Amino acid sequence: MKKTLLLAAALACSGVAQAEIYLCIPSHYGSVSSGSASAKEYDKYDDPDRYAILVDTEKGTKDPEDLAAEFKGGCETVSFKGRSILTCERSIDRFTSSLLTINLDDYKFMYTARLLEYISSSAGTCTKT
Amino acid sequence: MKKSLLLAALLLSSAAQAETYVCREEVLVNLNAEDGQLTVSDYKSRNELGGILIIDTSRGYKIGDSWFESECKNTAETVVTCEDSTLGRTKLTVTEEDGRLSFLMVNTLLERIAVLSSGYCFKDIPNLLRI
Numbered sequence: 001m002k003k004t005l006l007l008a009a010a011l012a013c014s015g016v017a018q019a020e021i022y023l024c025i026p027s028h029y030g031s032v033s034s035g036s037a038s039a040k041e042y043d044k045y046d047d048p049d050r051y052a053i054l055v056d057t058e059k060g061t062k063d064p065e066d067l068a069a070e071f072k073g074g075c076e077t078v079s080f081k082g083r084s085i086l087t088c089e090r091s092i093d094r095f096t097s098s099l100l101t102i103n104l105d106d107y108k109f110m111y112t113a114r115l116l117e118y119i120s121s122s123a124g125t126c127t128k129t
Numbered sequence: 130m131k132k133s134l135l136l137a138a139l140l141l142s143s144a145a146q147a148e149t150y151v152c153r154e155e156v157l158v159n160l161n162a163e164d165g166q167l168t169v170s171d172y173k174s175r176n177e178l179g180g181i182l183i184i185d186t187s188r189g190y191k192i193g194d195s196w197f198e199s200e201c202k203n204t205a206e207t208v209v210t211c212e213d214s215t216l217g218r219t220k221l222t223v224t225e226e227d228g229r230l231s232f233l234m235v236n237t238l239l240e241r242i243a244v245l246s247s248g249y250c251f252k253d254i255p256n257l258l259r260i
Contacts, residue, residue: 027162028160028161028162028165028167029160030158030159030160030167030169030243030245031158031245032156032157032158032233032245032246032247033233033247034155034231034247035155035156035173035247036156036171037156037157037158037169037170037171037245037247038158038169039158039159039160039167039168039169040167041165041167080214083239085240094205094206095206099218101218101237101240102240103239103240108162108240108241109240110162110237110240110241110243112235112237112243114220114233114235116206116207116222116224116233117224117231117233117247118233119233119235119245119247120245121160121235121237121243121245123160123162123240123241123243124162
């Protein structure tokens with residue numbers, strides 16, 4: 001799985017010289033929907049690579065579970081309380097959106113995906129490729 | 130004098146458009162990747178009462194004793210959407226299905242902490258707002 005991710009990252013890199021590429025692997029996950037909730041810390045048996053998020057700062061993010069899909073959305077770097085944060089927002093349709101924030105000091109990230117009646121968040125660490 | 134009356138009328142009209150919602154948490158997830166702490170509070174299945182969230186669309190939302198100023202608006206998909214980025218990033222939505230109002234809220238902080246909650250809401254309960 002990691003080879004696939006690295007290949008995807010390398011291919012993403014090859015096209016655009018100025019774009020920065022990040023591969024973000026979650027360590028923690030939580031979700032709520034109407035009346036139900038769950039949370040977990042990933043371990044090696046969960047294969048957290050499955051939920052990796054690929055970021056191209058020029059093109060946006062890829063769906064964690066569909067790396068074959070196109071990058072969508074847009075990214076920008078903002079300064080927030082003295083920290084440099086890369087934020088990438090993606091809107092799939094009127095009901096589905098996601099927000100990824102990466103602290104560029106330590107590459108820690110938070111990814112939140114929303115549907116109308118469902119929210120999930122995952123946190124972990126990104127690698128700049 | 131006329132200007133004062135006009136100003137008063139404008140203030141009154143904007144006040145009249147403000148909506149209030151009182152919401153009860155049914156489930157809550159705390160995700161803290163910094164210390165690895167994860168908690169799931171499923172009040173609904175335990176038949177317990179979760180916390181109360183008050184939304185005043187002219188002002189923001191209240192959790193516990195604290196008001197958080199937030200921009201709230203009606204959208205095509207939601208009854209109300211409130212967003213702010215004062216302490217981190219918060220997004221709160223109220224939607225309606227079959228006459229039932231429900232909310233979803235996510236608050237993220239410093240890329241390491243996320244608080245997710247959902248539950249149900251009632252519109253305009255002025256007595257509860259005096260809490």
